[in-house]
Amino acid sequence: MVFNIKDSEQRKVKTEFPRETKKVDHVWIPMSDGAKLAATIWLPKDAEESPVPAILEYIPYRKNDFTAIRDSARHPYFSGHGYASIRVDIRGSGDSDGILLDEYLKQEQDDALEVLDWITEQPWSTGSVGMIGKSWGGFSGLQVAARNHPALKTIITLCSTDDRYADDVHYRGGNILSSDMLWWASTMFAYNARPQDPNVVGDSWKENWLDRLENTPPFVEEWMRHQRRDAYWKHGSICEDYSNIQIPVFAVSGWQDGYTNAVFRLLENLPNESKGLVGPWAHEYPEVAIPEPAIGFLQECVRWWDQWLKGKDTGIMEEPKLISWIQDSELPAVNYPERPGKWVADHTWPSKHVKETPLWLTEGKLTNKVMDSEEFVLPSVQQHGFYAGVFCPFGQPGDLPSDQRLENGKAVVFTSEPFEETTELLGHPMFHAEVSSDQEQALLAVRLCDKAPTGESTLISWGMLNLTHRNSHEFPEPLKLGEKYNISVQLDALGQQIPKGHRLEVALSPTYWPQAWPSPKPVTLTVYSGKDTFLELPVRTPQSEDDSWGNFDVPETAKVMDKEVVRTENRTRHLAHDMINGVWKLEDFSDEGERKLPSNGLQYGSININTYSIKENDPLSARASCEWELTVGRDDWRTKLKCLSEMSSDENHFYLTNTMTAFENDKEIFKKTWKTDIPRDFV
Template structure:
């Protein structure tokens, strides 16, 4: 996870703000139970005589070091436009008290409500508060909104979800996300054990650090213990009762991000929601890749000015939903730019979008249902290695390669060349009548744009644990040989496919490393006919499409000065050992090391993830994740090294986690966890 901000010629650095800004560092915010949270606050110097609304970003990622660079670009910008911009380390992170025991606990929400109570009691506050955040901060902004604090009046949520089970790094379509569940747990396992800063908290830092190393759990133990959509996942999922989120929400994301489906659902179910989807990865739109970036901080100011200052910024005369329709591009694992155009819609669902159905027949996709016949879809455990990372952050090599590398490991159907250039916007769904030869099975679906020269670009994908075909809460064993009618939801897309290109759909009962494999090799039998088809959301042009905002060039505040101690390095390799039939993916990311000139803190990270599987042996699947994190200053230097591993047999999953802590290169403590968890239709 990279929190650095690269210098960009497509961004303006703004210094001439309407109000002069001051920064208050390491502010203590008391909690009702006696704990203290630490915050940085940027606000206009004259705010105590001319009070301002407050904007809260509430994260576990450490204000002093790991997010300090990105915070410097954003929070002073908001303060310069007349806001108190507040960056709080949640309980158990950074310099705040306590231990972080899991994601999105009720304690986290309760603390946020207490923070808001504290904010509105300050002399510089007007009593009006907004929240914003990307990923974790986007999640908890929605969750806190659901708690309905009267002072919280608007939220900007980026790259987040309304459903913690269906749209996060743990499960997708009821399948365990092999690539991300263990990886994200290993990430937070290392992140949460980092020490407080002795320059802030004093000599208590060491005792607190050892306590964090000892008591911070590997989150994967809890996540894997809840393989169904039970009360554990319903907590913090605002789709359980959308009506509780009764304040305006600006939902933002990108087509390369893993959370884009959420924006469509919130536009449909939240009456005061606005939506924006660009070509971006999991990042703020003013610094994201691929281009074009936009002046997103200006848009955030327009949104908050409307709701927190009562200004008519014109934002609500514009379309409710603005989306970037990407032009067709040949496959690349990294794009610097995605050409396209903005379109606008006043609602979602929208009458300009209707379903265009394609029916598998032999090896073709036709627009008319064929006669019934059967075809087999057999397991190939190596299918999925060229799918790209689940949630791209904009690092080199994150994106899917040419899908011709995958198509020989699946069953592929191809349409006739399109007779007109066609836009698609929304969620494709693959419907099928099928049966399985095992009680536990899954189906993965890939949708591609095939160029006349043969290149195959992945534009959407989805998967379904077939035991969950009726319910993620109440899965059931498949009756071997019995036909089922299923629907696989695929990632939403905003994509133009040119005249002469073809649409491909590929089917497989495996998708390593996205899905943990079923315990036994599976062969599916799919029956063609009127109930087996790919439904694509075709967008018709309307006059409103062109009535869109022409975004300004991206702006930020001046980026914090830093010294590079070690450069970033990324390596992603796929290896095949033909004699042993072993396939391995190694994903290595050295995110570099840097010294922040404002506080002298040095911090760096190295992450290596290895995913291995042997052909014809789903029980050989192994995921391993290792981290090295360093934080220090001068003669105070700390290092954490973690190792996490996940394997399985027919009936259980096996988890190993270990952490070692070092102070000035001296080993000071370690702890290991081992857990065995029953398979529950996975």
């Protein structure tokens, strides 16, 4: 995960703003239990004479080093437009007190409410607050909004979700998202154990660090104890009761992001004043994101803040409910510097311009007519899925899916006739089918691809379903061998052009490693064609008056803080196939580089290696391992963490091992291993 600001010839760096600002470092916000949270604040210099609304970003990623560069581009920008912009490290992260025991705990929300109280009491505050955040910060904004603090008037949530079970990095379609479950847990395992800064907290840093090392839990253990949608996942999932959010929400994502789906649900369920924006981007802010086009997103934020925090009529409420980028068709590539296309506008969501259009399955084909019933057998090919790309791209080289012809021989594929006219898709494809299984536990993975006339196959959407969760993620039921079931698989939302002459492919399989942890036994599924087995496409009719939307300014940021590059970034993704032993292994290496900040002398870096392996015909051979090396320090104070997380399974249990080793000035000062086994629960 790289938190950086990419240089761009198209980005304007602003150095003059309507209000002159100052940065206030190392502000302590007291909590009622005696703990203190660490904050940095950017303020208009005259804010105490002329109070301003506040913008809060509340995340666990260390404001003094790890996000300092990105913070410098945005918070001074907001401050310069007349806001107090406040960046707070949540409890247990950065210089804040405590230990971070899990994601999105009630304690985290309670602390946020106290932060809001504190803001309203400051002499520079008008008492009106907005929250902004990407990923964890986007989740946090939604969750705090649902707590209805009177000072919180609006939020901007980017790359986030309203559903912690069904649409996050842990489980997808009732399957363990094995590409990310362990990886994200290992990430936070390492991140959370980093020390406070001695220059800020004083001599207590060492005692506090040892406490963090000893008591920072591997989150994966708790996540794996909740393999179905229970109260653990309902907490923090604002989809449980959308009516709890009564303020306007600006929801933002990109087609390469792992969290695009939430934008559509939020627009459908939140207050009418809420808006949505979906571009071509990966998991990043739209003013710096790739693929291009990036947009003047900070200007859009200021318009939103001015509307809801200053009471100005910025015209934003007369604009469309959803603005999205319909991508032109492209041949497959593992990264794109840009995605040509067009901005389109929909004034409602669901949109009256989108019609669900079916294509039925027949022998090897997708057709617009219901065909007689046929049977299609889907065998388990355990190595199916290695060319899927990563679940949530951050814009790094190699993130995206390869040519799906590399996968199609491991699945059963149905192909449409060439499209007779160019067609636009916007929303969720759905796959409906009548299926049976030869095992009590099985999954179905569905890939949707754009097939060019020259044969290349580009993955444009996908989805999967644990068939024991066919009726409920909370109350799974075993399959009866050979019994037919009608099931539906929602695929990820897309905004995609299918040109005249191109075809669509639907690929079906009971395996999708490493996205889905394999079923405990090899599975053979049977799909029955007929009226109940079809692909449903969200076909959008172009609207001439709304499909020339492009009123975005050139991207702007504040001046990014100075940095020294000590070690440059490097990324590789290697897939190896041992043909003698039938073992496939993917190694994803990401050296995120090392940087030094002249402003405070801090130097930090990270290296991550993720390995996924499986043996042909053996689902119980699946293995995932994630390694991290994190460094943070100064010339006279150096710390390093090495962490290794591993996951495997047999028919009845999952096995988890997490080891953490800590070094101070190259001397090992701590080592601990956590080991546990957890029963399988319908996964």
